[in-house]
Amino acid sequence: xxxxxxxxxxxxxxxxxxxxxxxxxxxxxxxxxxxxxxxxxxxxxxxxxxxxxxxxxxxxxxxxxxxxxxxxxxxxxxxxxxxxxxxxxxxxxxxxxxxxxxxxxxxxxxxxxxxxxxxxxxxxxxxxxxxxxxxxxxxxxxxxxxxxxxxxxxxxxxxxxxxxxxxxxxxxxxxxxxxxxxxxxxxxxxxxxxxxxxxxxxxxxxxxxxxxxxxxxxxxxxxxxxxxxxxxxxxxxxxxxxxxxxxxxxxxxxxxxxxxxxxxxxxxxxxxxxxxxxxxxxxxxxxxxxxxxxxxx
Numbered sequence: 001x002x003x004x005x006x007x008x009x010x011x012x013x014x015x016x017x018x019x020x021x022x023x024x025x026x027x028x029x030x031x032x033x034x035x036x037x038x039x040x041x042x043x044x045x046x047x048x049x050x051x052x053x054x055x056x057x058x059x060x061x062x063x064x065x066x067x068x069x070x071x072x073x074x075x076x077x078x079x080x081x082x083x084x085x086x087x088x089x090x091x092x093x094x095x096x097x098x099x100x101x102x103x104x105x106x107x108x109x110x111x112x113x114x115x116x117x118x119x120x121x122x123x124x125x126x127x128x129x130x131x132x133x134x135x136x137x138x139x140x141x142x143x144x145x146x147x148x149x150x151x152x153x154x155x156x157x158x159x160x161x162x163x164x165x166x167x168x169x170x171x172x173x174x175x176x177x178x179x180x181x182x183x184x185x186x187x188x189x190x191x192x193x194x195x196x197x198x199x200x201x202x203x204x205x206x207x208x209x210x211x212x213x214x215x216x217x218x219x220x221x222x223x224x225x226x227x228x229x230x231x232x233x234x235x236x237x238x239x240x241x242x243x244x245x246x247x248x249x250x251x252x253x254x255x256x257x258x259x260x261x262x263x264x265x266x267x268x269x270x271x272x273x274x275x276x277x278x279x280x281x282x283x284x285x286x287x288x289x290x291x292x293x294x295x296x297x
């Protein structure tokens with residue numbers, strides 16, 4: 001997780017991110033509030049038994065979305081790390097070699113695959129914002145948008161041996177939803193997914209069928225729940241192996257009592273208070289770049 005050095009809604013991403021909102025405070029006030037929310041979130045995760053690596057954002061160059069690192073990096077069980085091409089020029093500054101070197105000190109890193117040259121072709125794939133990965137069944141669910149290009153999707157799928165399941169989801173602004181991980185969350189035994197925001201019937205049926213075939217219990221999300229970041233959740237395992245579903249308090253409130261009860265069968269809900277950070281268009285899942293690398297012995 002990256003503790004923000006500067007935080008404010010990124011003007012370069014406002015056009016296609018309907019989850020982003022105009023702020024009623026200046027960037028200095030927003031940064032202070034975002035840091036407080038970040039620190040409280042880290043404390044909550046650690047108290048829940050999750051091992052959290054915190055890196056401080058660098059002061060220069062300025063990076064308003066640095067708190068959302070899952071878009072530029074993913075790590076994998078075989079020791080490989082992927083670096084991703086970003087849509088916003090401001091966000092391309094977030095890729096940091098010093099973080100890679102820090103990970104090497106604690107984990108076995110066998111290779112770094114850098115997809116960022118695709119930016120020169122105008123092709124982007126924003127990490128596990130674009131890719132919702134079913135690690136067990138090797139499936140990558142991807143909703144197409146400016147941030148998720150088919151060419152790069154296929155390169156990732158070939159390199160990491162994932163089956164791509166590609167579709168388009170439409171948000172409240174009638175534009176493609178900018179990241180898959182705001183309308184879909186894959187857990188070990190469940191899937192939270194906004195099937196109703198996939199307008200193409202064949203694509204909607206394909207997603208449902210793939211989830212059902214892999215044994216996922218589907219918890220359907222409405223468009224309103226997705227707008228409240230209910231899909232932007234992540235299942236984590238703590239040090240004792242307990243499954244936790246991390247999401248924002250806003251997202252948790254958006255769920256029905258029946259949905260919370262069903263999800264609690266599979267994981268303990270861990271809500272985080274993130275009202276300021278969510279102004280930036282991301283929520284709890286976006287703040288976590290999960291580490292799947294094998295530890296150094």
